[in-house]
């Protein structure tokens with residue numbers, strides 16, 4: 015009754031045997047041990063489970079695992095740079111204090127990564143619109159927005175040089 | 176003050192790197208060998224007799240390892256009045272009631288098994304509001320108390336009050352008096368990380384529980400009692416707290432699900448994990464209590480307050496947890512926000528068949544600050560005095576003793592009010608009947624707060640222990656029993672240890688929180704985390720420094736002598752470093768030991784690690800560690816009289832907001848906010864700002880959006896689809912933070928607690944701004960567009 019599933023997780027080929035109705039979130043967390051991705055609501059409302067599928071931000075709690083077949087999946091574990099340093103987005107969340115309890119953070123960081131890939135110079139309103147699906151109960155979002163701005167600035171500088 | 180190396184300086188959180196990388200393990204991520212998954216069967220009625228529970232079908236499901244009910248497990252009582260039971264027998268009193276539980280090899284099987292449990296009930300009439308519950312002849316939620324004595328009413332047996340000053344005389348002395356009734360809702364703490372635990376036993380009957388708790392040591396006591404009830408007398412309970420995923424008060428009591436996990440683990444001999452999903456979190460975890468409050472306040476012709484009467488009616492729900500004790504904190508603003516000569520406070524806490532309530536950030540303070548500050552605004556208008564001016568006239572001052580006998584050492588309330596007035600351009604904007612380009616009415620409002628800033632004594636001990644151990648490499652390992660919930664305790668504690676010991680923050684390693692390793696702490700509540708941890712750290716590091724400096728004479732000279740010896744003879748070198756000094760000649764800063772009188776050269780700065788190794792690896796060597804148990808200088812109040820200096824310091828603040836009100840839709844938008852807070856001294860700027868911004872967002876939710884809706888005890892909006900917390904979009908207004916530094920004598924580095932204040936005055940500040948904009952007074956939270964519209968329509972009818 016299990017189906018074979020192959021995809022790229024954070025740059026490495028993975029395969030798993032999953033129930034046809036399995037959610038990508040459970041395959042990531044329980045089957046593949048990538049527990050950085052969090053489950054906050056199970057119904058697409060909180061964004062804690064956000065991952066990138068072929069570069070697009072997706073709520074993995076609603077995403078059927080089998081639909082990831084052949085795709086590139088990136089989770090928070092896959093963001094760090096080759097030398098092990100945090101990505102510009104991760105660095106900005108650290109620097110600006112966009113992290114408190116940290117439970118929303120992996121999802122926030124993934125949503126920000128997708129947002130900046132699509133729109134490298136977002137306005138404040140565009141940032142807010144981009145993160146509206148990611149709930150945070152701790153920070154009041156102020157330092158998160160600051161972090162997104164720092165990351166955008168840094169990526170822009172990198173782009174220019 | 177400015178010669179601190181780390182206190183008050185911008186630094187990133189020590190735990191942020193792991194959190195952004197997804198490396199931090201929460202209870203959701205923990206797995207133990209052989210672990211089973213538990214699931215709870217909750218009640219299907221708000222009030223009913225249990226006639227029969229049939230677990231046979233569930234037991235037969237493959238993969239199920241245990242099914243338990245109150246009929247086949249020892250009775251485990253829960254809650255400080257012991258009126259609750261881990262599993263219910265005879266009767267259910269709320270939909271949240273735990274009737275049975277399952278342990279299975281995976282969560283899906285556990286869920287399926289729960290569905291197979293059949294419970295036969297005999298429904299009973301319920302009571303769903305305090306008013307209904309107090310009616311003569313109302314059904315009793317509890318027929319007997321914890322000791323089996325018959326009960327005659329639904330009033331909870333807890334007495335709180337405060338009556339000081341000559342109320343009648345002060346009423347007569349009043350020129351203006353305003354009375355009002357205000358209602359605040361039940362809301363959900365909404366931690367992003369849901370509740371959960373793993374319980375496991377060793378072969379001797381000792382329990383280890385990984386718990387999402389804010390009170391590891393009080394929980395240890397509760398669990399030890401549970402072990403006794405299970406016949407495991409003399410066995411130990413160890414509580415380990417993983418990364419929390421938010422607390423906000425949810426972890427201030429032990430929960431039935433934790434006791435159920437313990438029962439299941441004991442029954443199966445295997446670790447059992449129970450994890451709530453979001454729906455369970457909403458429906459079956461204890462929310463903030465609702466309150467109905469009557470307030471009467473008076474002032475004389477000059478606007479000086481004469482008296483304040485506050486009467487609160489609280490819906491406790493079916494059992495008693497800490498929510499019932501909100502009046503202990505309500506007293507704080509009731510008696511001590513502004514100078515009030517005569518104060519009367521009464522609170523009634525009533526059992527109903529709603530979900531029982533618990534602590535939430537602010538703990539009673541926002542519930543009464545909304546009524547008091549809304550009513551004060553009405554009083555100002557009645558008296559024809561500018562609302563900000565009235566507040567400043569009555570502001571508390573340093574050196575005051577409040578009616579509750581708070582000894583107010585530092586108080587920056589007036590400075591906060593002044594800052595809010597300036598930042599908001601109060602005089603130009605207030606009462607101007609302004610409109611924005613979209614035709615929305617604009618208004619400004621202000622409200623103040625006082626909260627405990629030096630912990631809040633609600634137990635006999637309000638202490639915090641700390642143990643610090645130095646290793647051979649100059650690093651400090653700090654065992655501390657307080658809980659990092661996200662608030663940034665790790666930041667302030669790291670900074671405090673580094674600063675007061677004299678090492679670098681990178682050399683500080685925190686070991687939180689495990690009852691087997693950390694000294695006792697009463698719990699992380701009452702904005703006490705940083706205040707207590709840093710006070711304890713300052714004292715323990717003093718002991719460490721004393722020990723270190725006592726060992727330095729001779730050892731220091733030997734190491735420094737070697738370093739200075741390059742190109743010199745032994746004698747010359749010895750001459751330069753001098754003879755062994757006295758302990759007070761040595762100093763430790765930035766992990767370097769120096770000696771008075773020596774030149775500022777590299778050889779005269781000895782790496783702490785070298786000294787530590789020299790005193791360790793020698794004949795009769797030693798290693799350095801120190802423990803300290805800090806009890807703040809405060810008093811346990813007499814709750815019935817409402818008297819006692821419950822905190823070692825008090826935090827003051829004011830919030831001012833400008834709002835736009837769409838009169839057609841009732842929609843309220845906050846345009847800007849000034850938040851001024853007397854924090855004593857800024858310890859860690861990033862963490863402080865984070866606490867205030869986060870508090871404001873929760874205050875905004877309380878003011879405008881959040882309310883648990885229920886029908887006959889059943890929660891109707893058990894999910895983020897129907898229960899909206901603020902998103903980045905609602906938090907789009909600019910916020911100016913002003914920190915007033917009053918250097919509290921009891922505060923570590925002068926600082927006071929700041930964890931809760933952010934959300935306390937937000938709702939009344941917004942309500943007051945709405946009044947300024949459209950002339951209607953919202954007396955019920957949340958101030959939804961519907962309620963604002965209704966109020967505007969009603970005013971329109973009266974005006975016509």
Ligand code: FES
Nearest residue numbers: 054056058061075
């Ligand atoms: S867990 Fe997927 S959106 Fe909340």
Ligand code: FES
Nearest residue numbers: 115118150151152
């Ligand atoms: S940091 Fe706790 S939910 Fe965002």
